[in-house]
Every structure is written in C-alpha cells, then in structure tokens.
Amino acid sequence: xxxxxxxxxxxxxxxxxxxxxxxDVPGAEAEAADRIIFAGxxxxxxxxxxxxxxxxxxxxxxEIVAVVPVGELGAELxxxxxxxxxxxxxxxxxLIESHTHVATMANRARAEFILNRQLYGGITTARDMAGDVxxxxxxxxASLVKEIDAPDLRFAALMAGPEFFTDPRTVSSAAGExxxxxxxxxxxxxxxxxxxxxxxxxxxxxxxxxTYAAIxxxxxxxxxxxxxxxxxxxxxxxxxxxxxxxEIARAGVRAMSHVCDVGSAAIPDDVFREGQEGLRSGxxxxxxxxxxxxxxxxxxxxxxxxxxxxxxxxxxxxxRRMAAVDTVGAAPPRTAGDSARARPDRRPIPPIDRxxxxxxxxxxxxxxxxxxxxxxxxxxxxxxxTDGMTPPDSAFPALHEEIRLLHEEVGMPMMDVLKAASxxxxxxxxxxxxxxxxxxxxxxxxxxxxxxxxxxxxxxRSVELTVKRGTLYYRRDFVLGEPPPGPGGPPxx
Numbered sequence: 001x002x003x004x005x006x007x008x009x010x011x012x013x014x015x016x017x018x019x020x021x022x023x024d025v026p027g028a029e030a031e032a033a034d035r036i037i038f039a040g041x042x043x044x045x046x047x048x049x050x051x052x053x054x055x056x057x058x059x060x061x062x063e064i065v066a067v068v069p070v071g072e073l074g075a076e077l078x079x080x081x082x083x084x085x086x087x088x089x090x091x092x093x094x095l096i097e098s099h100t101h102v103a104t105m106a107n108r109a110r111a112e113f114i115l116n117r118q119l120y121g122g123i124t125t126a127r128d129m130a131g132d133v134x135x136x137x138x139x140x141x142a143s144l145v146k147e148i149d150a151p152d153l154r155f156a157a158l159m160a161g162p163e164f165f166t167d168p169r170t171v172s173s174a175a176g177e178x179x180x181x182x183x184x185x186x187x188x189x190x191x192x193x194x195x196x197x198x199x200x201x202x203x204x205x206x207x208x209x210x211t212y213a214a215i216x217x218x219x220x221x222x223x224x225x226x227x228x229x230x231x232x233x234x235x236x237x238x239x240x241x242x243x244x245x246x247e248i249a250r251a252g253v254r255a256m257s258h259v260c261d262v263g264s265a266a267i268p269d270d271v272f273r274e275g276q277e278g279l280r281s282g283x284x285x286x287x288x289x290x291x292x293x294x295x296x297x298x299x300x301x302x303x304x305x306x307x308x309x310x311x312x313x314x315x316x317x318x319x320r321r322m323a324a325v326d327t328v329g330a331a332p333p334r335t336a337g338d339s340a341r342a343r344p345d346r347r348p349i350p351p352i353d354r355x356x357x358x359x360x361x362x363x364x365x366x367x368x369x370x371x372x373x374x375x376x377x378x379x380x381x382x383x384x385x386t387d388g389m390t391p392p393d394s395a396f397p398a399l400h401e402e403i404r405l406l407h408e409e410v411g412m413p414m415m416d417v418l419k420a421a422s423x424x425x426x427x428x429x430x431x432x433x434x435x436x437x438x439x440x441x442x443x444x445x446x447x448x449x450x451x452x453x454x455x456x457x458x459x460x461r462s463v464e465l466t467v468k469r470g471t472l473y474y475r476r477d478f479v480l481g482e483p484p485p486g487p488g489g490p491p492x493x
Contacts, residue, residue, distance in 0.1 A: 035060050035080060036470065038446070039070055040087030044453055046422040046437040048415060051454070057091060059444040062469040067438055084472075089464060092418055092453050093438050094124025094445030096425030097151070097399045098308050099257060099385025101492025102139065103131035105172045109484035111139055114389055114397075115150035120478035121397040122460060124445035124468040125425065125435055127385070128155040129235070129257065130212070130493040132173045133184035133204045140205070149473060154208075154429055156235055157201035158493065159223060161214025162187040169493050190219060194226040201232070207429055208233040208254065212493065215240045217247030224251045233430045235308075239264045241358045242276050246292060249299035255383065255428040256300065259309040259371045263361025266290035275359035283362040288370055297378035306381045306428040307372070311405040312398055313387040314368040369409045376412055383428045384421040387492060392483035396461060404457035414454045444470040 036059045043055040045067065056073050058066040058081070066077060097118060102111040118126055128136055136155040143150040164170065165180035165187055173185060180187035183200040201209050209227050211220055211234060220243045224234045233254035238245050239261035246265045248256060264272070266286035274280045300307060363371075376382055384406060386398035399421065406417045426436025435443050446467040451459035466473045 035065075035077070035082070036444075036472075037073065037077065037081045037083045038086040038089075038091065038448070038467075039073075039083055040085060041089050041091040041448065042452075043067060043091045043438060044415070044418060045439065046093040046419055047439070048419055051090075054087075055091075057086075057438060057446065059467070059470045062444055064438060064440050064442050064444050066440055086448060089448040089450065090453055091438065092447050092449065093422035093436055094151075094447050094466065094468060095122045095399055095421045095460075096383070096429070096436065097123045097126040097385060097397070098255075098306075098383040098425045098428055099129050099310055099387045100126050100389070100398075101131055101387070102126075102128055102153075103133075103135040103173070104169055104492050106132040106135035106175065107484070108135065108138070111135065112148050112150065113392075113481065113483055115139065115143070115148065115153070116478075117390075117395075117480065118397045118399070119149050119151050119466060119468065119473055120463075120475055121400065122447035122463045122466050123151045123397060123399060124443075124447075124466065125429070125431070126151040126153055127207070127425070127429055128153060129385075129387070130156045130158040130173065130185075130210050132175065133157065133206065137205055146471060151468065152435075154431075155206055156208050156210035157184045157186070157204050157206035158210050158212060159186050159188045159197065159201070159215075160212040160240075162189065164213040167493075169491065173493065188215065188219065188223065194222055195230075198223070198226045198230050198232065202230060206232070207431075208235045210234075210493075211236045211240055211253070213237070213240055215243055217243040217251070219243075220248060220253075221251040224253050228252070233428075235428070238262055239360070244272070245296045246299065249296050249303065249305055252303045253305060254430060255306040255308050257308040257310060257385065257387070259307060259311070259375065260314060260363035260368050261361065262293055262296050262371050262375075263288070263363055263367070265292040265296050267359060267361060271359060281359060284359045286361045288367060288374070293371070293374070294378070297375050297380050300375070301379045304381070304427070306383045306424055307375050308383045308385040308428060309368070309372045309375070309406075310385050310387040310402075311368055311372060311409070312402045314363070315365050315405065316388060369405070372406070372410045376410065376416070381424045381427060382406065382412070382416075382420045383424040384417070385425075393480070395478075395480055400457065400460055403460060407457045414456065417457070418453060444468075 038057045041055055042051050042053045044051050054070050056070045058077055102114050140153045142148045143153050170179035174182050179185050184204045186197050227234045235255045236248050236253045238256045238258050244264045245262045263286045267284050384402045386402045388398055390398045406412050423436035426432040448465040449462045451462040453459050463475050
C-alpha cells in the first residue's frame, strides 16, 4: 500500500474512534471506501415509522446494506469502512421533486444551474414533466456518471391530441422538428397504433408517459392499458379535456398533476359540453363539497394513484394565469425554415385555433389547499412537486416551499409530508423498489440535517450533507453562482 493509502487508513481508523470526522480528512471524498458507515444518526426512514436514535446507516457502493443500531454494528461491517460521525444529525430519505421542468427549451447551462441547486438542497431524484428529451437524456446520463452534480433525472414522453401541438411550449421542446411527430411528443387520435406509440415513447428512455390535453376518457384508458402492458407508467394532468378528473382516476394512471382541476368533476355536464364545443370558455364556480369530487379521490385511493398537487404554482402565479398558460395559444412566428413550403417532407402544421375552448373550475389558493386536504383525508397518496422554481438568487430549490405549504397550509403532519416528499414521489415514478425510503436494498440516497425534520418545514434548510447513490455532497461546498445568461424558455408543460 502507498504511503498515501496508509495515511488515509490511519485517518479512517481515527475517524471511527470519533476523534475526527471523516469529512474533515483532506481528499477523503476522492479516496472514499466502498463501504461508508454514517454512525449515530437519528433516522426517520420515510416509511412512517417513528424516529430511531443512535442508528448506523451502512452503504456499500451505491446501495444501503444495513440500517441498525450502532451497538449492533459487527466487525464484518466496520472492517475497511469509512466512518462518518452523524451523531449530531437527523437522516431522512433523499427528497424527490415530483414535478419540475428543466428543458422546455434546451439550455444545458441553465438546466445544470437548476439541478445543482436541487441536489445541494437535498433532492436526489427529480421528475421532469415533459421537455426536449434530446437534452434530458444527456442530462440524465451526465448525472448518472457524475459528470455533473445533479439529482437522478427521470422524464416523461408526452402524448396529447393533435390540436395541442400548436402550443408554443411544444414547439420549443421539439425545436427543429415538428411537435406531435417526434417520439417524445406524439399526437394521439383514435386511429393511432397505441402499441407502436407506447413503444416509441419507451424508446426515448422516458420513465413515464405524460398525457396532457384534448384526449377523451376512452382513449386515455386505452393509452393507460397499453402502457401498463409494456411496463411504463402514465402520468396525467388531472384535466385533459374532454376527459375529466373522474375518468382519469378510473383509468388507473400512476399519478395525476394539479389539484385545482379535480374540481372539473363537479362542472355540470351541459356546461362542460358547451365548453368542449367552443360555445363558452373561462372559469366555472363549483362546490368543493360536490360528491363527484369525493368520487375522484375514492377512485384514486382504490387504484393507488398519486396526487401531484403542485400547490406552489397556484400560489405563485394564481390559477387564472396558469389557465392562460395551459390553453392552446399562438405559436411563435414561423420562419421560412420551419414552414411546410421549406420542408415538403412534413405535413403542414395545422392552423392555430385561437378560441379559448373548454371551461375550468374556478380555484383560488385557499381552494387548492382545501382540495389537497380533502385528498389527504380521503387517504390519497400526496406527492411533492412544484411545477416551477425559485428565483435565480434563491439558495434553496422550490421543493422546500412546496413542503412548507403541505405542512402549514394543508395541515399535514411533518411525518406525512416527508413521506410525500420521498416515498410517494417514488411510487409516482414507479421507483418505490429502489428509492424513497432508508432501507436495505435501496439506493444510498440520504439527506442529513442538523435540526429535527419533524419540527417543521424550515428544519429542512439545515441540510448538512446530501448523499446520492453513495456519493457525498456537503452543503458547505455548495456555490450558487451566477445564473447562466440566455432565455429560460416558456413555462413548463
């Protein structure tokens, strides 16, 4: 063994004695052992079990191999291990951001800025809910091989009705190609070969298929059934008009996004039909006590469907602005290079329908909190997703604010909020066998905190260390930096 190796072996032994923290050893990260023991932590494992004190979390490579009381650590586990003194820390599962957008417009520098802030804020897995898959695949690879400091990135391939693909966000996410005709953004009709469409979506390396707008209930159910057959989850907006919330919940999709649109179940049928026919548009007042809303939550609970409430975006921009963003609008001006005349190999882009088709339930911030509370009380799994991000000068990612809203405004106990921000996110992604809790066999994804995470949402800002797949990222090393120049692109899909 080299003199350097002998030195690190000696320092590791001293660290194991508690006299020196392993993180204080110069170059320890670069020379990290295959086995790491975090000794003495108070563990809140994400399963809903009560906290356990003086615990040891043992990682072997990227995987958790043991979570045991320190007194039960045998010599076979200690031998050759790097020991990190975690006796002053609380350990929770790495957070899962269930709804983010980092590549609506491909901008690698901007995406890295966002993902870096997420990782050092405790997020070890992020789900991008539709963007330019060419960029997302590269970011996913870069994260997995540790080329960039970022959460593990999962992403969606999008399916929607043909009329949706004049939306400027789809134009941005398919730049250089025709939206609706690429494998990651497919226009779907009753005539579509769904076996082929789902296969093409899987070929993008997407973790799930997102269904958005202009899909009816029967077609959505068919998409979900074929996706289940091929082993890929479907993630739906709560309202994909003409399919409404109850039809979507009954289709058995894995997750539903945007709690405000649960109210679509309570819109009278004749009013909803007039909206689909283009005879009226805008917001409709509904009662949150309507039994149809209860039926949606009952179906979600029965099918194990996760609600991705996205409360923060309701607070940030208001439901009225979100509805404007979600409505098919004018696409950016076309250049000669984008026109059908310049590209005769492609069918003409359909004319833009400028009518504000459809009606939506009126939903203010208080309504969104009340609906999420009803879902929680009905036993629906709630996940923590933001559909947005904090300003460039913010030191923490948006998920911290979503967690605060779930606790302080919805009224969920912090134990359940932590489960929402970890295990339920894993269920939504279909990754519950590998992430979401601190258990043997799961990825070594851990967030270490100075303060008790059950004391309130603010405690999560006391992060000392994020561990992703066994790699250590100390908060003290985080540098926010200057946000990259250039456009951020249109709002996320």
